Every structure is written in C-alpha cells, then in structure tokens.
Amino acid sequence: MTAPKKILIVDDDIDLLEQASMLLKSEGYDVVTAGGQEEAEEAILSVIPDLCVVDLMMENMDSGFILCHTVKKLYPETPVILLTAVRSSTGLDFTSRSPEAGSWVEADAFLDKPIRPEQLKAEVKRLLAARGEDH
C-alpha cells in the first residue's frame, strides 16, 4: 500500500477550513491546514503537498492567486484547486479560462463556495489521478 496523498488546505475561515479538512480526511487523505497565505507559504517549505485546496480571498482579495503562483513555482506538478465565493457575486467566471485570465491564473480547477462535499471529493480524486498518469 502506498502512503496517503498529502493535501494542503488554506482558508482564513476556520469553519470552512474545518469542513474541507474533515471531508478529505474521511476520504483517507493526509490533511495539512493553514489559515492564510503567509501560514501556507511557511507550510510548503517543510511539507510537499500532492495537491492544494486554496481559498481565493483571504488576507487580501488576491491572496489565493499569489499563493497558487508560489506553489506552482516550487512544485510545478502539484495541482491547485481555488475556492471562490466571487463567481456568484461578480459574475466573473474563472472556469471559462478566458485568454486573459488563463495567461496568469495558474489554478487547475475552480470551485464555488460554499463547498459541495461530493464535488470537492470528485475534483480532488480527478486531479490526483490525472497527475498519477503523468508519471
């Protein structure tokens, strides 16, 4: 049996952090949590995540984007899921990957908040499997 996959979850809302963490632990993943961009940046220096789930708006409006960029720079292979509460309120649709957005947003998937348990589990599974195939 292989070691469980390590997932880093980052959210400044402790309840949403707890919920995502609980869901993914119940799926057998090894979960590490961080309460914001800075804390996550520290965490990824000692932990190499197999996948990251990152909230977009934390300390700043774009904390998630910046963190995503940092993760990709350190570990280009690690998929990142960005959680946004933005889409429904602004009408900005990140999933369409418009050319402008696609050029600088490096996330592998976007999920709307609040998280739907089944959707998050499925997305994590899909991205980890896709990554497995590359090797």
Place this chain on the structure above:
Amino acid sequence: MEKLKLLIVDDEQPMREGVMRALRKYTVSLPYAEEDYGFDFSEAGTGEEALDVIDRTPPDILLLDYKLPGIKGLDVLDHIIQRQLDILTVMITAYASLETAVSATRYGAYDFLAKPFTPEELRTAVHKAVKHLILTRQARKFTEEKRRVRFQFISVLAHELKSPLSAVEGYLRIMQTRSAGNELGAYDEMVRRSVTRLEGMRKMIMDILDLTRIESGQKTREMAEVDLRDVARVAIETAQPPAQERGISIELDSPESIFMVADRGELEIILNNLASNAVKYNRDHGKVTLALSADDETVTIACTDTGIGMSEEETVQLFKEFGRIKNEKTRHILGSGLGLSTLKKLATEYYGGGVKVESKPGEGTTFTVTLQRRPAGSEAKA
C-alpha cells in the same frame, strides 16, 4: 495658486485687451478652497474661432459677447450645452435689456455683464463665477466620492454576510450527506459552530442597523441628562457572561455619578462596544478596567484590557468600516468590524470628542474616548 482657463470671445480686439488687463493680476480666494485662483487667458474674435478653442482646450470660464459676426453668442452657448461641457459662461451684452439677459440665462449662461462695464464690475462678475464654478465642482466631487464609498461598503458587506452563510451551509451539507457517519454525536460540534456563526451574523446586522441609523440622521435623538456610570454598569453586565466563561474580570472605576447631556442609546453603543471588545480580544483569566472621569466640559472613558494588543500599523486599520485585524490570534474571534467605526463616528460627529488607542502587542490595549458633557446642539434638541 491654481490657474483657471478663461476664454474671452469678443469681436473688438481692444475689448479683449481690456478684459485681460483687468484680470491679469486678479486672483480669487475662497474660504473653502485651499488655493487661490488665477487665470490663463485665451481669446477669440469670432464665434467660429470660439468653437475651435472650446473643442481643443475647453475653458473653465467663458466671457462671451452676445453680438458676434457670423455665429452668434447664443449658438456658441448652444454648442456648450449640447456637448455637456463643464464651462461656466458669462454673457457680455451691449443691449443691457432684461430680455437679452433672460434669453441668455435661459440658454444656460450663468450670468451676464452689460457693456460698458468698469474693471471692478468685471472682477465682481468673475469672482461670482469662480465661486459658483468651484462650489459646483466640489459638490460634484463629494457626491461621486460618497457614491464610491457607499458602493464599496455594500460589496464588502455582502462578502462579510456571505461568510457565515457559507460556513453554516457547509456544515448542513455535511450533515445532509452524513459525511461524518451515522453517529449523531459526531455532528454536535458542527451544530455548535453553526449557531455561533449565526449569532455573529445577527450581531453584524445589528451593528449595521446602528451605523445606518446614525448615518442617515433619521433616528430621533432623545437628548437628556444621563448618568454615564449607570450606562457603564449596564454595559458591564451585558459583557459579563462571555467574560465569566473565560475567567475574565471586569472592573468599573468611576465617581459616584457622571451626568452629561446625551442620547442614552448612543452612549450604550459606545460603552457596549468598548466592553465587548475588551473581553473578546483579551486572554483567558485577563482583566478589563473601565475608568470614567470628568471635568467641567468633557467626560473621559478609558477601557483597558490585558489582551493580545496590536502593532502601530494595525491600529490604523481599526476605525475603518469592516476594518478588522486579521492575524493568527484573531482568527478565532468573530466580529463585524463595524463597532469601532460606529463608535468613532458617534464620538466625533455627535459629541465633539474623539477616540485614542494605545496598544502593546501581547500586553493589552487602552481605548480612550472623550465626549463633550454638553455637546453642541444639545440644548436645542433637549
């Protein structure tokens, strides 16, 4: 000195010269503007030339002769109106008839000046025009700024209200899918957290109502003699349950009574905010001291806690709407970020006072609020 662009349109060259001479060294100072205003001149001898200058470099003020060869003064005026240009026009007319003046102002001119006029009359008319122009511009800027701030407030508000909803909805979905198993006890903590988040949301809505009532000025203020000590005592009682839960003691240090003219509800907002913050951001088994004092003119409320404190940069954030200090230590503390901005608004705008904050990270914070004992306008409203 700020320069306003002034365009003189008249077919007589000596007339244009005369106007420029009279205004060259003339400056306008206004009590509500920081800078004095001087003028940069341009001139046109015909209506056609005038339109050309207006389209290339629109002036701030236009001195426009009524009677021009070719295109008439009123046509030039019409051109400005059509394009909604921000130009203030003073009509110059040789026919000092009421009719001409009225028709010009009906077409959108601000004022008129009858030929022949003295340099002094010209300066008076220009002074009036500058005053009007600057006031209108300031008013417009203020309205736009207000609209922008309101919009920002609403979008932040929507975000802040959505966070607790997302949290509660997330827990409900976990329960819905029995993601934590079939044991009911496994869901106790989720229910507890959901209730806490909803309480926080309710508190935020109450804070917003306080703030909008104060801002709209619609709330009728009931000014009366109020004993500040009494209000403080009630605020401490309200803060007592969460304080006791964490072993925090609250002390009141006050003379027998401090009477002032105030709206009791407003004093409650101030003292409740101070007391509840001092408990929320305290350490377990910490201490809160609410010290009241007064001289003939002002009362001083000093609220000291033994809590997490904050850095100087963080204290700047404090009084902004929704301005919350976000760090490791405050993550578990719920707050709307509206309490202190409301408090400051009350203290400064209604009670001619202010708020000061002194803080040391890890040691604690003291908020000092000063209020006028007889705030301006209180007699009239009492």
